Amino acid sequence: MSTTTTPAPARSAGLRALLSRTGGERRGHTTVVDRIALGTAGLMVLLALAGPYLAPLDPYAVNLPAALTPPGAEHWLGTDANGRDILSRILAGGRTTLLATVAVIAAATVIGTVIGTAAALGGRIVDEVLMRICDVGLSLPAIVVALGLAAAMGPSLQSAVIALAATWWPGYARLVRTLVREVRDAEFVESARVLGVSRTRLVLRHVLPNSLSALYVQTTLDVSAVMLVISGLSFVGVGAQVPASEWGAMIAASRDTAVTAWWTVLFPGLAIAITAIAFNLVGDWLRVRTDPTLRTGGRR
Amino acid sequence: MNTAGEPPILEARNLVKTFPGQAGTRAVDDVSFTVGRGEALGLVGESGSGKSTTARCVAGLVRPDSGRVLIGGQDVTRARGRALRATRRRVQMVFQDPYSSLNPRMTVAELVGEGLYVHGIEPDRARRRDRTVQILETVGLGAEHLDRYPRSFSGGQRQRIAIARALAVGPDLLICDEPVASLDVSVQAQVLDLFCDLREKLGLALLFIAHDLAVVHHLCGRVAVMNSGRVVELGGREQVYTAPEHPYTRALLDAVPVPDPAAERARAGALRPVPAHHDPEETR
Amino acid sequence: MSAHPTQGSPLLDIRGLTVSYPTPQGPAQVVRGVDLAVAPGERVALVGESGSGKSVTARSVLRLDPDARTGGRILLEGEDVLEMTPREVRRVRGARAGLVFQDPLASLNPVKTVGWQITQPLRIRGVGRREARRRAVDLLGRLGVADPDRRFDDHPHQFSGGMRQRVVIAIAVIAEPRLLIADEPTTALDVRVQAQVLELMEDLARERGMAVLLITHDLGIVAGFARRVAVMRHGLIVEEADVDRLYASPSHPYTRSLLDAVPRIGDAPGRRLGAPVPATTEGEAL
Known part of the structure; x- marks a missing residue:
């Protein structure tokens, strides 16, 4: 009965599998690692919403006498070269970093879905044209576009977000195109066509809901990647500008003190790392949960 | 049932379909x-005989290269828009x-009610639900x-x-x-x-496409036998099953296994002289 | 229930076989105590619907499911397969029991020639290349493959479905096993090809005195092929009988409803087929 030709899943369960002691074998189950990751990711989202109000001190208040205080009772995570409380700056900066990340991913998802669906369903010429545009988009490095935009519009977090979204969507468009093509000839789509369902409804109700789960997973996995690039852009100076408390910018601003006052770079760095890993794990978890080929289903 | 002068519900006229990449061989x-x-018309044939493609041409899923499909006397091969949808229905x-x-992300209510909704048969939500329950009951399912x-x-x-949805x-x-x-057999x-x-x-x-001749015999008063894209025999059930005219039909009927040991043993001897290396599929 | 009169000791003797699979909800018992014997040269059919456990039973004989937890005994020529080391099991496969699957395309390696695949069971056992080729070409010819010497070097995709299934049969029987297990061997084939493949298997079994255990859902093909039939449902054999007796007077209601459920040419069209089956049977298919 199980002589069907389902190929073994080519993709591994990724980082999650590495961390789970069970080696990803208990597929589709929520492990302790998953719970921690989900909790952390949730906490980060909460911080993005409430962070500035939770900050014990004013993240922008310069207090030169207290400059470079090591972590202690008064400043839990120490202060930076201007005497600003690092904990407060991380809490406030989470919002900037995460909102920028979400903005990039949301824009790229919307553009990618529209373009990818159009390419998959629009006939050969439309497909060719859109895919060549995608190729161009894919060949542009985000950093270069960001530098160009920074030169044109002035360096700011906005131009970094625009640059990233502009280079990020073609990947999604390709993914969506593949996903939609897989579904468009499915029997249930044909069934809807025979029933007389309109083209719009066909796409919105039958094709897209059944193709996009892999895209959602990809976006979750990408949260960490985008966050790192945004922080990176801020670090090289084309993203968030001083004195903004963006995580990448905080590290950038503390370059000179990194050796003498380790806490100025360690804690923002940890914030980036923990959030990135958490979202990555959540993405893996989602992928395994939604991908029937990776799940141990009932045998038929 | 068929009153004189009334056009048949479905008429296929000289349908031809060739798929790209198979130039020269016509699927239909x-x-x-x-x-x-x-x-009830049964359309029987082996895999690759073109029976499914014929069905898909008739259903409007595949556009035939030439020939026409008429529904209730109205040509739907060239029609478009609202009139087409009303006829296709x-x-x-x-x-x-x-x-x-079945779309895995729709509930039974949505699946069965979709036709009622998109054709404006029952725009009101609550009444659509009632109607859906009625339809489900005709196929042996219910409100639960x-x-x-x-x-x-x-x-x-x-x-x-799926039947209720249709x-x-x-x-x-x-x-x-x-x-x-x-x-499964019992299902x-x-x-x-x-x-x-x-x-x-x-x-x-019904236009009933099947490879199983016994199933078609059970259900269909008339039978069309397809081979290599062509209808080789078309006739009433009795005639096709008891006095087939075309040798292909006869060969198909001879190969149908019968759940009767004595008959099977008797037949096995009769079948044996067929040249062993003859491969029916190779004729495609 | 396996106390069927067969002379001498049976070739295959399955006793009290239980098979379960671990699932997140706990072990799922698929086979719940099956007794079945196949005598040398005998053709036996194991019939059932999906979920009945018929394939799992057959696959257990060659221990093909590493996940399966098995109990009971499977004696093949007196040796218990379930007790063997993996190495010993591998020696059983092909040499003492051959296997034919439903989907010939899935069971052939697409990048190797059919000749290579047919000769493998011989080559592994140390038969020389030339001798292996000679025997494979002979067998292909015997199985009705035209121009076997040339087709020997073809790849599976160059064969039609029926021809592929012949190749799979050739692989299964080249090492002259005394038992052939055929799991729905003709389900993917058209009627005419099905009839030919069944006949070939029957002829081959006769010539070589090879026993066949045919797994199928189709009572139609069983009638002409098997001498004894076992009907399986929910992991148990509900009836086992001589083929003539089973068709003439089935004793278990399930067998009767299965026989009734198949429409036959010659019956009155439109007769009721389905006995009102309890809803649980349908749920079983999931």
């Missing part, structure tokens, strides 16, 4: 037939695999199934849902493309019984 080669009101389709022909998703049903139940828009003819081929029996009931109760006409 000059196929013509009619299905009258309340009539009269012919619905049930697919082979109930595991892939409304809010469940296809994955929680067995193959036979899914095929019932019936919702009140078709005159149902195209069935191997609707029982993937079901197949129930679904075949359902088709018989529906024909009786609703006066539904």
Whole structure:
């Protein structure tokens, strides 16, 4: 009965599998690692919403006498070269970093879905044209576009977000195109066509809901990647500008003190790392949960 | 049933379809037939005979290279827009695999009610739900199934849902493309019984595509036999099954296994002289 | 229940076989105590619907499911397969019991020639290349493959479905096993090809005195092929009988409903086929 030709899943369960002691074998189950990751990711989202109000001190208040205080009772995570409380700056900066990340991913998802669906369903010429545009988009490095935009519009977090979204969507468009093509000839789509369902409804109700789960997973996995690039852009100076408390910018601003006052770079760095890993794990978890080929289903 | 002068529900005239990449061989080669009101026409043939492509041409899923499809006397091969949709509604389709022909993200209520909604038959939500329950009852399901998703049903139940979905828009003819081929025998029996009931109760006409000659014999008053894209024999059930004219039909009938040990043993001897290296599939 | 009169000791003797699979909801018992014997040269059919456990039973004989937890005994020529080391099991496969699957395309390696695949069971056992080729070409010819010497070097995709299934049969029987297990061997084939493949298997079994255990859902093909039939349902054999007796007077209601459920040419069209089956049977298919 199980002589069907389902190929073994080519993709591994990724980082999650590495961390789970069970080696990803208990597929589709929520492990302790998953719970921690989900909790952390949730906490980060909460911080993005409430962070500035939770900050014990004013993240922008310069207090030169207290400059470079090591972590202690008064400043839990120490202060930076201007005497600003690092904990407060991380809490406030989470919002900037995460909102920028979400903005990039949301824009790229919307553009990618529209373009990818159009390419998959629009006939050969439309497909060719859109895919060549995608190729161009894919060949542009985000950093270069960001530098160009920074030169044109002035360096700011906005131009970094625009640059990233502009280079990020073609990947999604390709993914969506593949996903939609897989579904468009499915029997249930044909069934809807025979029933007389309109083209719009066909796409919105039958094709897209059944193709996009892999895209959602990809976006979750990408949260960490985008966050790192945004922080990176801020670090090289084309993203968030001083004195903004963006995580990448905080590290950038503390370059000179990194050796003498380790806490100025360690804690923002940890914030980036923990959030990135958490979202990555959540993405893996989602992928395994939604991908029937990776799940141990009932045998038929 | 078929009053003189009234056009048949379905008429296929000289359908031809060639697929790219198979230049020269026609998947469907000059196929013509009619299905009258309340009539069941069986379309039998082996894999690659073109029977499924014919069905898909008739259902509007594949555009024939030439030839015409008429529904109730109206040409739908060239029609477009609103008029086409209204006419097409009269012919619905049930697919082979109930595991892939139902949108996994829609509930039974949505699946069965979709036709009522998109054709504006029952725009009101609550009344649509009532109507959906009625339709479900005709296929042996009920209100308790409304809010469940296809994955929680067995193959036979899914095929019932697929049939209900097609019936919702009140078709005159149902195209069935191997609707029982993937079901277990006992479930197949129930679904075949359902088709018989529906024909009786609703006066539904069927275009029934199958490779199983016994199933077609059970259900269809007329039979068309296809081979290599052509209809090689078309006639009444008795004539085709007891006095087939075409040698291909005879060969098919001879190969049908019979659940009767004595008959099978007697026949096995008769079949043996067939040259062993003759491969029927190679003729494609 | 396996106390069927067969002379001498049976070739295959399955006793009290239980098979379960671990699932997140706990072990799922698929086979719940099956007794079945196949005598040398005998053709036996194991019939059932999906979920009945018929394939799992057959696959257990060659221990093909590493996940399966098995109990009971499977004696093949007196040796218990379930007790063997993996190495010993591998020696059983092909040499003492051959296997034919439903889907010939899935069971052939697409990048190797059919000749290579057919000769493998011989080559592994140390038969020389030339001798292996000679025997494979002979067998292909015997199985009705035209121009076997040339087709020997073809790849599976160059064969039609029926021809592929012949190749799979050739692989299964080249090492002259005394038992052939055929799991729905003709389900993917058209009627005419099905009839030919069944006949070939029957002829081959006769010539070589090879026993066949045919797994199928189709009572039609069983009638002409098997001498004894076992009907399985929910992991148990509900009836086992001589083929003539089973068709003439089935004793178990399930067998009767299965026989009734199949439409036959010659019956009155439109007769009721389905006995009202309890809803649980359908749920079983999931």
